Amino acid sequence: ASNLEEKDCIFCKKDQNEYILENELVAAFWDLNPVSQGHLLFIPKVHRETFFELSDVEILAMKQLLHAGRRMLTKKFNPAGFNIGVNVGEAGGQTVMHCHFHLIPRYIGDDPNP
Ligand code: 5GP
Ligand code: ZN
Numbered sequence: 422a423s424n425l426e427e428k429d430c431i432f433c434k435k436d437q438n439e440y441i442l443e444n445e446l447v448a449a450f451w452d453l454n455p456v457s458q459g460h461l462l463f464i465p466k467v468h469r470e471t472f473f474e475l476s477d478v479e480i481l482a483m484k485q486l487l488h489a490g491r492r493m494l495t496k497k498f499n500p501a502g503f504n505i506g507v508n509v510g511e512a513g514g515q516t517v518m519h520c521h522f523h524l525i526p527r528y529i530g531d532d533p534n535p
Contacts, residue, residue: 427468432519435464442489446482449490452523459498459526461490469520471509483522490524500526 427433435450441461442449452460463486465479475483487505494500504525508514 426470426518430468430517430519432464432517432521433468442486442493444482444486444489446479447486449486449524457500457526457528457531459494459500461494461524463487463490463522463524465520470518471515471520472507473509475520487522487524494524494526498526498528501529502527 435448437448439450440448441451443466446466447463448466449461449463452462463483465475465483467479469475469479491503494503504523504527506523506525507520508516
């Protein structure tokens with residue numbers, strides 16, 4: 422990715438004090454417009470436009486931080502399940518062009534199609 426892309430990227434510019442969880446390669450923070458209580462976003466710390474630009478070590482770091490997120494959300498909110506989702510490309514519903522995983526806690530009786 423070019424420096425220009427990163428300068429204009431809201432996730433590259435995110436205040437690191439708002440990171441809820443992080444490891445060397447990945448960070449997590451609360452979604453601005455949560456679809457349920459506890460909705461987290463997970464991003465590679467280096468700008469990658471989509472899921473398909475992630476390296477294997479970033480995928481592993483992502484998996485590890487998703488597990489940490491699940492543990493934290495389970496303690497905090499005791500959800501009944503989760504959705505994990507990644508949108509790719511504008512036509513795929515991606516609105517922020519810095520790869521991110523949604524980790525969405527789900528609760529019995531909530532709207533299954535938010
Ligand atoms: P997408 O549709 O690209 O998969 O999801 C983008 C997500 O980013 C949305 O859920 C939206 O609420 C969230 N979002 C957009 N801008 C910001 C922001 O500035 N801060 C945070 N924390 N989340 C954002
Ligand atoms: Zn970025």
